[in-house]
Amino acid sequence: MTPPHANQHDAAAPGWRDKPLADFVTALVAREDPVLRAIRLETPRRGLPAISLGPDEGRILHLLAASCGARKAVEVGTLAGYSACWLARALPADGVLHTVEADPRHAAVARENLARAGLSGKVFVHEGPAAEVLPRLSEKGPFDLVFIDADKGGYPVYARFAADHLRSGGLVVCDNAYLFGKLHRDDLDPSDEDAPKVPAMRRCLALLTDESLFSSCAMIPTGEGMAVAVRR
Ligand SMILES: C[S@@+](CC[C@H](N)C(=O)[O-])C[C@H]1O[C@@H](n2cnc3c(N)ncnc32)[C@H](O)[C@@H]1O
Known part of the structure; x- marks a missing residue:
């Protein structure tokens, strides 16, 4: 049975998912342990922006x-x-x-949090702008997964890095792919700070949907849009 007025093949149609259902499902499949919960909740208290993934997105990444x-x-x-x-x-x-x-203060807090999570031996935090750091990581590849969640203007460069350094069958995952609801907009005021990011995100998605590079690409319709593609 489909919800009233909903076409089950129409991504924009209203669905069953209201907040109580969403909370129930988050608790079921994306429950945070105390460490994860503390990291997420303490991030703004430590003066960092509250822009990390939510638990459901973290679970998708996992x-x-x-x-x-x-x-x-x-x-x-x-x-x-x-x-x-x-x-x-x-x-x-x-x-x-x-x-x-890129931000040294963020990197310092992350190192602390990852130590608290017992992950210091597994996760290496590289400080600096990604466009400078990624070339230095090339020799450590090929990689199985590249997750992109930084400055949106840089996405085409980071997606290119993924295309060049993923093994066959590896995944590239891009968060905020809806670009704050503006991905499809050709009428943004040039003074809108997101206006220059629209062509950048579209170039990134053009790469992910290039079938000579990626065999399959899908947009997971999280609130922010999470684009995923499989390296050919
Ligand atoms: C949305 S937050 C990342 C959230 C994180 N992935 C999470 O879910 O916990 C974006 C981060 O990218 C960093 N950043 C912005 N531009 C960057 C760049 N050019 N190179 C590396 N990091 C950058 C910001 O300082 C910020 O900490």
């Missing part, structure tokens, strides 16, 4: 890493280490996550 048998992964945009924690937990004991963070 599932994607587990489903491709990831051992070696890269993350662009660490913040306080919340998504790094989800991702690293999906890797085997000898797995490695290289996570890149």
Whole structure:
């Protein structure tokens, strides 16, 4: 039975998912342990922006890493280490996550949080702008998964890095792919700070949907849009 007025094939149609249902499902499949919960809740209290993934998105990342048998992964945009924690937990004991963070204060908090999570031996926080750090990580590839969650203008460069350094069957995952609801807008005022990010995100998605590079690409319709593609 479909909800009233809903076409089950129409992504924009209203569905069953209201807040009580969403909360129930989060508690069921994306329950945070005390460490993850503390990292997420303490992030704004420590003066960092509250822009980490939510638990459901963390679980999706964990599932994607587990489903491709990831051992070696890269993350662009660490913040306080919340998504790094989800991702690293999906890797085997000898797995490695290289996570890149431009802001030294964020990197310091992330190192602390990852130590608290017992993940210091598995997650390496590389400090600096991703465009400078990623080339230095090339030699550590090929990678099984690249997760992109940093400055949106840089996404095409980071997606290119993923295309060049993923093994066949590896995954690239891009958060905020709806670009705050503006991805489809051609009428943004040039003074809108997101206006220059629209062509950047579209170039990133053009790469992910290039079938000579990626065999399959889908948009997971989280609130922010999470684009995923499988390297050919
Ligand atoms: C949305 S937050 C990352 C959230 C994190 N992935 C999580 O869910 O816990 C984006 C982070 O990217 C960092 N960042 C922004 N531009 C960057 C760049 N050019 N290179 C590396 N990191 C960058 C920001 O400082 C910020 O900490």
